[in-house]
Amino acid sequence: MTLVAGIDxxxxxxxxxxxxxxxxxxxxxxxxxxxxxxxxxPACWLEAMDSAIAAAGGLGDVAAVSVGAQQHGxxxxxxxxxxVRPALLWNDTRSAKAAADLVEELxxxxxxxxxxxxxxxxAVTASKLxxxxxxxxxxxxxxxxxxxxHDWLSWKLSGSxxxxxxATDAGDASGTGYYAASTREYRTDLLALAFRGxxxxxxxxxxxxxxxxxxxxGGIVGPGTGDNxxxxxxxxxxxxxxxxxxxxxxxxSAVSTTxxxxxxxxxxxxxxxxxxxxxxxxxLNGARILDATASILGVDHAELSRLALTAPLGNDxxxxxPYFEGExxxxxPDATGAMHGLRLQNSTPAHFARAAVEGLLCGLADGVDDLVxxxxxxxxxxxxxxxxxxxALCEIAPAILGVPVVIPAPGExxxxxxxxxxxxxxxxxxxxxxxxxxxxxxxxxxPAPHVRERYASLRELTEGV
Numbered sequence: 531m532t533l534v535a536g537i538d539x540x541x542x543x544x545x546x547x548x549x550x551x552x553x554x555x556x557x558x559x560x561x562x563x564x565x566x567x568x569x570x571x572p573a574c575w576l577e578a579m580d581s582a583i584a585a586a587g588g589l590g591d592v593a594a595v596s597v598g599a600q601q602h603g604x605x606x607x608x609x610x611x612x613x614v615r616p617a618l619l620w621n622d623t624r625s626a627k628a629a630a631d632l633v634e635e636l637x638x639x640x641x642x643x644x645x646x647x648x649x650x651x652x653a654v655t656a657s658k659l660x661x662x663x664x665x666x667x668x669x670x671x672x673x674x675x676x677x678x679x680h681d682w683l684s685w686k687l688s689g690s691x692x693x694x695x696x697a698t699d700a701g702d703a704s705g706t707g708y709y710a711a712s713t714r715e716y717r718t719d720l721l722a723l724a725f726r727g728x729x730x731x732x733x734x735x736x737x738x739x740x741x742x743x744x745x746x747x748g749g750i751v752g753p754g755t756g757d758n759x760x761x762x763x764x765x766x767x768x769x770x771x772x773x774x775x776x777x778x779x780x781x782x783s784a785v786s787t788t789x790x791x792x793x794x795x796x797x798x799x800x801x802x803x804x805x806x807x808x809x810x811x812x813x814l815n816g817a818r819i820l821d822a823t824a825s826i827l828g829v830d831h832a833e834l835s836r837l838a839l840t841a842p843l844g845n846d847x848x849x850x851x852p853y854f855e856g857e858x859x860x861x862x863p864d865a866t867g868a869m870h871g872l873r874l875q876n877s878t879p880a881h882f883a884r885a886a887v888e889g890l891l892c893g894l895a896d897g898v899d900d901l902v903x904x905x906x907x908x909x910x911x912x913x914x915x916x917x918x919x920x921x922a923l924c925e926i927a928p929a930i931l932g933v934p935v936v937i938p939a940p941g942e943x944x945x946x947x948x949x950x951x952x953x954x955x956x957x958x959x960x961x962x963x964x965x966x967x968x969x970x971x972x973x974x975x976x977p978a979p980h981v982r983e984r985y986a987s988l989r990e991l992t993e994g995v
Contacts, residue, residue, distance in 0.1 A: 533557060534956060535592045535749075536764075536949025537579060538942055539599035539683055540564070540757060541619065541778050544578040546586040547945045551593065551953040554965030559942075560585025568622035572605055572613055575679060576686055589745055594956040595687065596752035598760030598948040599680035601705040604658040606730075607682075609674040611691045615666065617679065620653040621779070621814060623856055626863040628664065629657035632707075632724060633795075640793035646710045646717055647791050647799020651861050653812070656707030656724035663726040675731040678702050680754045688743025688751050696733035697742040700801035701759030701808065703735050711801040712789035738804050739954045739962075752955040757944045758783050758810055759803040761914065764946030765938060766967055770909035772901065772933075774894055776917025779858075780813040782897030784906045796859050796900040803951060804962065809904055811859050811897030815867075815890070817917040819852040823886035827879050831920060837883035838922035843929060844981050847871040848881045850889030851985070851992050859897065865992045871984075887922050891930040892985040898931060910934045914943055929975040930982065939968040 532551040537544065547559045562581035565574050583589055602620035607613060618625070629650040636642055642649045650657045655678065663670045675693035677685070685696050703709040708721040714735065722729050736742050736753035743751040755763070758773075758781055767773055767785045775781040783800075790799040790809040802808035824834045853865040869885065902908060913935050917923055927935045954962040 532956070533592045534949055534952040535586070535589060535595040536945040536947065536952060537582070537595065537597045537683070538757065538760070538945035538948060539575055539579060539597060539679060540944065541600050541621065544575065544582040545942045545945045546582040547942060547949055548586055548592060549949050551956055551963070554963070558587045560587070568619045569616045570619060571616045572679070572682055575683060579683060589749055590747045592749045594750040594752060594952040595745060596948040596952040596955065597680045597683045597687065597754035598757050598944040599678070599683060599754070601678065601702060601756040601758065602653050602655050603679045604655050604662070605677050605679060605682045606662070606669065606673040607675040607677065607693055608672050609693065611693050614672050615669050618658045622658070623652045623863045625657040625661040626652040628660035629654065632657060632660055635723065639795050643791040643793045643795070643799070645720065646707060647712060647789055648705065648707050649793070649795030650707050651795065651858055652863055653858055654705065654707040656720065659724045660726070663728065670725065670728060673728070673730050677733050678706070680756065681733045684742060684751055684754045687745055689746055690743060693731050695743070696731070697736045697753060698733040699738060699753040699755045699803060700735055701803045702754070702756035704800040705756055705798065709735070711799050711807060712791070738951070739958070741955055750952070750955055752952045754948060755803040755951065759800065759808055760947035760951070761943040762808060762947065763803045763950055763962065764943035765912055765914070767912065770907050771912055772898060772906070772908050772910070773912045773914065775915040776816045776890070776913070776923070777915040778816055778818065780816040780890065780894050780897070781810060782894055782901065783808050783810040784901055784908070786906055788905070790904040792900070792904055795861060797904050803947065809901055809906055811900050813893055813897065814855045814858045815852050815893065817915065819854060819886050819890045820917065820920060822854060823883060827882060834883050835920050835922035837880040838887045839925065841880040841884035843978055844984070845881055845884045845888055846876040847873070847984070848876040848885050849985055849988055850885035851989050852886065852889040852893060853992050862992070868992050870988045870991070884922070887920070887926055888930065888981055889985065890917070891923065891927055892982055895931050895982055908933055910936055913937050924973055928973050929978040932977040935973045937971045937973070939970070941968055
């Protein structure tokens with residue numbers, strides 16, 4: 531049996547799975563937690579990865595490994611390969627003003643959408659580089675190379691100390707703000723714009739099935755990718771599939787044969803992990819909306835779900851706008867969450883529970899609409915992530931989203947995608963291996979546009995409140 535490994539280094543934890551390269555059969559797995567925060571020493575990721583690898587039985591017998599990791603995070607290295615300062619993660623919003631400045635300096639959102647398919651927001655690496663240049667110029671001057679979390683971890687797996695050997699893939703590079711998914715080229719002029727004239731070294735962009743290094747035990751290291759592209763690969767998504775992942779954030783993405791250029795900035799024109807495209811909408815607020823509501827009500831998630839399903843569709847007019855942490859899409863870093871439409875009739879735990887579920891789904895449905903406006907075909911929604919464990923969310927989703935909703939069996943799909951890529955690199959084939967797809971549950975319901983309309987009429991009231 532030839533073994534391959536996939537690593538998922540997410541915001542919250544590191545997961546490692548080991549599978550049979552031919553059949554896709556799961557052999558073993560491990561995990562370790564990450565510290566909480568939006569500014570993290572990358573050494574913490576490495577420590578967690580080493581712990582998760584050990585828990586999964588090590589890589590000594592693994593022929594190939596790839597890393598999928600959280601997108602956008604800014605990892606700055608000096609000319610000796612040492613980390614200059616703690617990494618700023620995608621969910622660190624201190625760079626919101628920097629993003630707005632960059633948009634204006636290039637001539638507006640359309641100029642950025644045309645150039646790289648991505649309009650800077652706080653999450654994007656380019657915005658974080660501008661923040662660093664303006665607030666920590668000494669650290670900016672020390673920065674000889676800038677890379678992303680998955681780039682850095684892949685580099686460490688390969689045992690390299692030279693910044694010249696950093697490598698990435700188009701999927702993750704396309705989230706930086708200085709790499710164009712449509713042309714598969716870095717825009718060093720935009721890198722210089724972001725970093726106040728500085729042009730640090732950036733990782734080479736490897737092909738999807740390229741070998742970029744070797745582990746200490748001689749296993750191949752694949753190019754890896756960002757978490758969303760990795761999840762799409764793990765799910766085997768094809769055009770017509772929209773993936774909604776509800777974890778720390780809410781992510782709406784779709785595999786597409788054509789690039790997107792959305793001047794509104796709502797849709798990021800990313801690349802996927804196979805040579806195609808992955809237009810994507812990301813919200814800051816995901817499953818934590820359910821966590822917070824459960825905490826307010828003093829119930830667990832099972833009871834929250836039960837309560838939500840006892841309230842009627844439309845919730846008797848009670849609406850939650852779930853911008854608890856500001857918001858990325860729509861771009862409202864200073865927005866707050868809100869409840870609207872309180873009456874004695876709907877002031878019950880059941881209504882509060884349903885408001886959280888419907889509010890979360892309405893925000894994600896806005897993202898699906900954004901994809902449709904960019905010409906993306908939507909035949910069904912694949913719902914994954916921690917939020918997909920909520921029975922209420924699964925049952926209510928098709929009414930809010932207006933299309934059938936499929937729930938794949940619970941799995942670590944970012945790690946699965948990385949594992950599948952590792953097998954692909956090992957094989958040398960032109961296409962990734964075909965492994966059995968996970969079991970699925972399908973949910974259908976009559977569309978309920980009135981719920982979306984009520985939500986839309988209220989969401990503008992939360993800015994700066």
